[in-house]
Amino acid sequence: MEPRVIASKKEFTLKGLFLQWEWLLVLLMMAVFILNMNLSEYFLDYNNLRDATMGFLDKAFIVLPMVFIILMGDIDISVGSIVALSSVIMADLYNHGVPMELAVVICLAVGALCGWINGMLIVRFKELSSVIVTLATMIIYRGIAYILLEDQASGNFPSWFKFLGWDYVGGIPFILIAFALAVAIFAYLLHKTTFGRKVYAIGNNPTAALYSGVRVDRIKVIVFTLAGLMAAVTALFLTSRMGSTRPNIATGYELEVIAMVVLGGVSTAGGKGRMIGAILAVFLIGFLRYGLGLVNVSAQSLLIILGLLLIVAVAIPQLKMRVGAGRKTT
């Protein structure tokens, strides 16, 4: 195996600048815009585009910590269930007389707790992959949501709660501002702090990272807890947008989130990828979805497109690597 170097700074070349994955995404984004503009005349409208972001940005909050998780070579497929559980607990508490402010705090706490449990299980039982642990907790968390609410919906939130999902601040949707803030924090954490560098180190070689004094377990637990917390943030925005909640909300979010992250150029083998790619992918998939929705493409066809997009996004770097390796040996 070739040694991999985590470059502290990329050497600047013009060719390197344009051959980056992110540029491919920008091109794809342009393609999506041109396609959508031709499909529907309503697509390129400032108000429409602005309001479309309110529709798809809720799950984007989970994308941020998921970048960390996939960078470490792990995966978390329980995030959709965490969204459902924290949302259901919040609604249930509120409807049993707990003040909404407190219910919101508890919602965040539940999300963080779920993530923490995932993290603890993964670091305590190293022989288990994060796939199986989060698969099990995925069922358990949603199972608890079903136990609490059965097949009921719960809602009747106070009117101020609607603000999160529906209102504007200075003409810009609140969710967009919140997302920008979250992006700033997570991008800073990943690219400008030692914490972020350690995440890269773990992704490249966990054993080497451990022997160089990186507290691998602690970082993993923190990252998984963050994922749970951000899933709860998603739960807040989603619940506010829908006005009520059910145990089956956010089904399949894990697929979309993971698709966005790998489409953003984060390698599933760990250690490679940047925050900016994932953010671009969020908007790429979001606008694609919004545009195809305008021309009545069914939800099922969207599922197919999304699945294929995920596969293609992972396949391209793998195939590229194969071609590169072939050249080297011959």
Place this chain on the structure above:
Amino acid sequence: MKSVTQPAVQNAGNAGAGARQERISVSAMIAKFRELGLLAFIILMSLGVQLRNPSFLTWENINDIATNTAILAILSVGMMLVIITRGIDLSIGATLALSGMVAAFTVKQMPDMHPLLVLAIGIGVGLLCGMVLGVLVAWVNILPIIATLGMMNVFRGLTFETSGGKWVSAHQMPASFKEIATGSLLGINNLIAIAIVIYIAAYYFVSYTRTGRRIYAIGSNPDSAVISGIRTGRILWLVYTVMGGLAGLAGVLWVSKFASAQGDTASGYELSVIAACVLGGVSIAGGVGKISGIILGSILLGILNNAMPMINVSPFWQMFIQGSIILIAVLINAMVKRGLDRNNLMRRKI
């Protein structure tokens, strides 16, 4: 070493123990008598349920459990092979639905088609799905979880597309098709008979054929498997194709049994199958898994699913219980393996 097959571990243990006094630890006991333990648990649970609800251990209900478990058991065989190679397949629920839907649509259009031909169509669709997945995992090198998560949505979407969102209901299916599941062969229900045949074939395959043993070799240690000349790609592809074929077969059986094909047929069923496998001692870390284990795992899960409504457990608890079973089973598997490894380390001659 972390990754050795279970028989190998036990052999090494026995060799070391010859010199010293035999000391059997708890984890070694569990590993050795896992099947017996599962069996005892199944019997105890059945007796407990029987006390609460006397109609549990009636011939009719047992027959019911057996036919219900047959489909789960068939799928478990494929899933065991996949998990042994350190993979996982989340797409089988969707594959099952797709092949069931295609088969149902075919018989709806051509009611006098021979049932065996319908079965072949279903299996064909499943094989095709499995082949695609196999190529993605084996040669494109995509992580199984990502590949199957993506294809799960593609297959599920295709199911909706082929049916146009409609169902195929019982009255649209000819009697000959429904008889696939209700008919019997030599006095045994077809479903059970098919499951038994598959289990015998699978037992022979994993225990006595070269390809079968190579599957274990890949799961135990992929690197050394490659070095010893095993064509890993081919075996991986084969494993996912077999899984797809079994899911296709299960799809036809499912649709024939419940006499209805829907877009969301069997969604989430892959989780039950994975649960049956880990309950049966198939290790997620790869290389470990026995046919006898997954039979018992499937039966235990089948009984649980049947018994819970009978003792008035709310259906809304089922998901939680199933998830907890998976988690507890994998945790126990991990602990047992730890104990075994520690034991072997102690007994090693230095």
